[in-house]
Amino acid sequence: MSKEKTGVLMIGLNGATANTTVVGTKVLLKKLVPDYGMITQSPLFAGHPLIKLDQLVFGGWDLHSHNAYDAAVRNKVLEENWIKAVRKDIEKIRPMKGIVTSHDVDFLKSLDNIKPVKTRKAQLEAIIKDIRSFKKANGLKKTVVVFLASPLKCVKPGRIHKDIKNLKRAIATNDPAVTSGMLYALAAIETDSPYIDFTPNITLELPALADYAAEKKVPLAGQDGNTGQTMMKTLIGQMLKIKNLRLAGWYSTNILGNMDGKVLALPEHCVLKMKDKLDVLSAVLGYGGFDNIVDIRYYLPRGDNKEAWDNIDFLGWLGMPMSCKINWLGRDSILAAPLVLDLIRLLEYAHRRGEGGVQGQLAMFFKHPLGAHVRGFFDEYTLLREHYSKPDEAYG
């Protein structure tokens, strides 16, 4: 097992998920709390030489300049006394200045941490420079980059996204179809940094980036972290399929009061997430034709505690209707953070094992998994289990 440290650079470092990942990891390392929720801590990975949490060095970009302590106090996800217990460690973690294109959220206020470069070319170069500086400053050989900022506005994939040559030319001409997400991803690939998109952006679907990463042997994983309701859909959906019960309709509604809820209430941002949430059922079941509704509403009293209510109508023997209603009282960032850590560890590991390009075996981590050809909770888990069935000390 490598004893070397690895950098983790997150886009949206002060957002609820990234900040919870950073601060929660410090809390864990103080052994104040149990470490449930990480799949990489389960017996399946017992024999694999994954990097340890204390080998991660956190940093990243954000459009607000708060340090991680201030951000944690604002995010109100973690308990106050935990935050205080690690205050010294996390006050030092400050975001680098981020980049902005026209696809970023409009209503963000009092942004005080934006790079003063305007062209996409200059932005790309600045990000690459940031990554290299971070490595150097921290004496690191490797970084993993994770996109955790608010979902970007939709972009239609076009000719410029087809291959890396076109994309680079588009960047050179400051083409408006190049998003900040694409620039971060390209910067990661160029610096040999594994890249994860935990949001519903199309970045990693683009051949320009996916093929280039495969060619350069940089592992990628995406997209749209699968934390609660969609995971339950892959689970209940697969049960219905196995039991030969027929889905007649599924109505899902979500209420949450964090920034993610606010952005997803904007139609131009939520299209992809909604589509991901809607598509999954047909993919799992292998048929369509049922009523399928997903609502996401911003609801202040809930804060980061995402709540979902699902009504599932299905037909049993003789076509008789039955239903099942699920009320999920989750915590958005607490469900997301361990998945982010799992992905970081697994991509770092993939990098050591020489596995480049999209990592299809990680399907169960995503609402819209790239590179996988099955859907359904158990089938996705089987993908993972089989990929890691043989512990391989050789890569230690």
Next chain:
Amino acid sequence: MSKEKTGVLMIGLNGATANTTVVGTKVLLKKLVPDYGMITQSPLFAGHPLIKLDQLVFGGWDLHSHNAYDAAVRNKVLEENWIKAVRKDIEKIRPMKGIVTSHDVDFLKSLDNIKPVKTRKAQLEAIIKDIRSFKKANGLKKTVVVFLASPLKCVKPGRIHKDIKNLKRAIATNDPAVTSGMLYALAAIETDSPYIDFTPNITLELPALADYAAEKKVPLAGQDGNTGQTMMKTLIGQMLKIKNLRLAGWYSTNILGNMDGKVLALPEHCVLKMKDKLDVLSAVLGYGGFDNIVDIRYYLPRGDNKEAWDNIDFLGWLGMPMSCKINWLGRDSILAAPLVLDLIRLLEYAHRRGEGGVQGQLAMFFKHPLGAHVRGFFDEYTLLREHYSKPDEAYG
């Protein structure tokens, strides 16, 4: 594939599950409704020469003498117009007289269909004679026997249940530790009839019967049909395990207003069912120490429409508590009947394939599966899938 008919003899023929199985099959065969809900109709069994529904000849025992039409009207499970559409077919189906020991439900009223024999030896012989007569009268080579009567009062397994010699001696001396369920099961084995216990009786756990059936190459399956809430426990429980989320407590309550609900409200009958429902979680998760409560209440307005409410408390990353509440609006007999048919078809098939004794691959059909060494929805399904992975025309 065999074109021959097979007899299906059910204990408790007029109860909601058995009667729904009989009448619903006739409705299906008239093509009035879709046939969702049977696992043996799913692609997994596409290449297996299972017996068809129109090859089943139904009969059995009940302590009430109604014919299947009258019973269907009373049970109020199926739609009136369906019952009317098959009236002619089902009016002819009348139960044989049943046997009673002190383990049967006390409060059953106006029983009018009890065999006038008192000793266990005479009861056993009468049942064997019934099976043989039924075969003869219907020109059948084979019967499958299914226990679907109300759960019996608890019996403590003792020396007499250890081997078949002891059991037969106990029957000869009319030992009170021999239940009607044991007599039916033994009669089945003696007549080479596969036997299913769909209720929480301990019958098939007894070495006396299990070993004897193995020796005689008679397939057995049990126990306690896994229709709704417990199935959800194996499903959600396995998800929690895979996701490394820690169960802190699970509170389940059930309300139903059919005879099953009435019997399960009696402490001396419900012990086993409760135990089955309670044990499953630890078995799936591999640990205990969480609060685990199951209530079953008889609630008249619900009738056969079993409703369950589950509150699941679990701990996520950093030990933070979350919960999930499930309200299941099922239909008891509509969920049970297709499983009964699946089991009949699979045991008939096992008989042809020479598979005797307890059929462990059928774990997913039971709350307390016999002969299986895994628990968890997906692991149980994998057992089934692997057992039937190769279609085998040889047994057609």
Next chain:
Amino acid sequence: MSKEKTGVLMIGLNGATANTTVVGTKVLLKKLVPDYGMITQSPLFAGHPLIKLDQLVFGGWDLHSHNAYDAAVRNKVLEENWIKAVRKDIEKIRPMKGIVTSHDVDFLKSLDNIKPVKTRKAQLEAIIKDIRSFKKANGLKKTVVVFLASPLKCVKPGRIHKDIKNLKRAIATNDPAVTSGMLYALAAIETDSPYIDFTPNITLELPALADYAAEKKVPLAGQDGNTGQTMMKTLIGQMLKIKNLRLAGWYSTNILGNMDGKVLALPEHCVLKMKDKLDVLSAVLGYGGFDNIVDIRYYLPRGDNKEAWDNIDFLGWLGMPMSCKINWLGRDSILAAPLVLDLIRLLEYAHRRGEGGVQGQLAMFFKHPLGAHVRGFFDEYTLLREHYSKPDEAYG
């Protein structure tokens, strides 16, 4: 008590609510079922000489020409055997041709029952003529008119709606701000027929109509029948107020699969209903500032069985947050029909008592009650109770 019959003319006669009112009344009169659900059958009205159900003669308008039997079969609200039991009575009930303006629903298909007159003036005259003909044909002295059609598109109240002179002038010039609802209401007033608007149209809010009805002593009642979720809001809301618990947020969602659901999914129709549903809480509580969300979604599997899920967040002592979630499994038309009958009986009674104009004491029947100065389930009920506290045989 009057022994004379009264005509009931419904706009939207074949819609689920009107049709259920007509057919259900016939079923009730056959004494096939109990008559729960009508407030006018409760002890409060024991001494009041209200008209009896068997004195009502049903008719009305619809854009589809089905008779009431065919409509009942399509609506699937009532049990088939009930519909058959009254088939002879209801086959004779056929709608008159309706009128259409640009405010009516666009997507209605295969309309086959529209009056071939185009100008608003001609439409008004045709409706008046219809009412008179219906009276004559049935030997009636009085009719009550009830608007039960799909909600109309929003209209902004303007100068032409200020007084009756302006409105009549607008009708004469075929002004597009005159809706079909206004024409039906005016026709009712002109024929001395009490008028009820059970939908969220603004018709009865307009001074032109409300003042004119008061002047002509014609009783009016509206608007937007208060059947399920909103009624629960007035109930729970008033409890919170009395108990001094502070509302922090209320999220409501509705799923239903009938025509009402389809129309309310169209933004231009649902505005008013949503506003009614949203306004009620502040009115009951006497303060705002809480998160307040209402969704209505068309969901096919539910049919007429309207389901609602409400999440209520409130603050108790020391500001500690608690919540209450309500899952309401109602039946839209079954809840609405008895209210329609109550309103018909009470408006007919008001007419006899000389009570003209908007009947504020009927607040509890409406989501947006006209003419009442209190909100809250119990306060609204107190209005009703006090108004009818003295049985008055004089009006018999």
Next chain:
Amino acid sequence: MSKEKTGVLMIGLNGATANTTVVGTKVLLKKLVPDYGMITQSPLFAGHPLIKLDQLVFGGWDLHSHNAYDAAVRNKVLEENWIKAVRKDIEKIRPMKGIVTSHDVDFLKSLDNIKPVKTRKAQLEAIIKDIRSFKKANGLKKTVVVFLASPLKCVKPGRIHKDIKNLKRAIATNDPAVTSGMLYALAAIETDSPYIDFTPNITLELPALADYAAEKKVPLAGQDGNTGQTMMKTLIGQMLKIKNLRLAGWYSTNILGNMDGKVLALPEHCVLKMKDKLDVLSAVLGYGGFDNIVDIRYYLPRGDNKEAWDNIDFLGWLGMPMSCKINWLGRDSILAAPLVLDLIRLLEYAHRRGEGGVQGQLAMFFKHPLGAHVRGFFDEYTLLREHYSKPDEAYG
């Protein structure tokens, strides 16, 4: 308005409700939080000269000797930082030694604060002495006594409970049918202290105590504080009655993990509470004949956060079945404490106004209200409102 302080002596001072009342009041007085949840803070009481919270001096008895700070830390009802903020104030509040008879809970462990007197006579005298000493030590003219300990085992009312003479004789002979609750209540009456029973004991139903208090002009209030589920029953029940909807069944289950949950899980203690919870519906509706089930289960993960799930089946027009499910996520002590304060203030006020004996106008505070002849949320509130309709400065 009196400026004098009043003593509040609670039996069970360290239990969740009493301790939350004490500590929460201190938190409120520091203006750290809002004061929602007290009815006596609502406009109805605006003109009444009720005693203020800062005039209350807290004390009482408990079988554990912790001070109020230690108890608050153990009870885990209030936020840690609140408890710390008032630590100095509450560390000084220590319970006096309590008395125990055979009706008290058996399983309490490590009791370290029991009076070393054994006979009931000596116990009574000791309590009276305690009350007098507390007054003297704090310079008080008046105390209010509140029973908030675990519910006692059932006692059958007999001859000795008929009048005060018999009761005193029974105390003198140490009759086992005299409970600790009766001794505390009698001590209160003898010291002219208003007495509240917030638990389901029968104490205040006994003529011996109720008549004696009336004679001595000591106000009493009871019994069994109405905090959550039962309150919802009086609310929903009264709505069903007014709307003429017919109740077909009501299934209620409660899960909670505090001491109250533990005691109520013991059959000999829960009988009364269950009966109260069951009786209320028939009393509100005016009829019986529906299925009526109440379960209370001790469930550790919930702690003091009492959760309830109610399934309500009702019949609407034409007898069609509908249902409503309510999931109540309350906080036991946070709902109870403001009611305790309301009752203290109102009984102190009644004492000033010369209102002795059972105060029937306080029905809405109790599951089993004494001295009231109506049931139903609104009717009970009307009782309260009418009693306090005229502010009366004369009693200031």
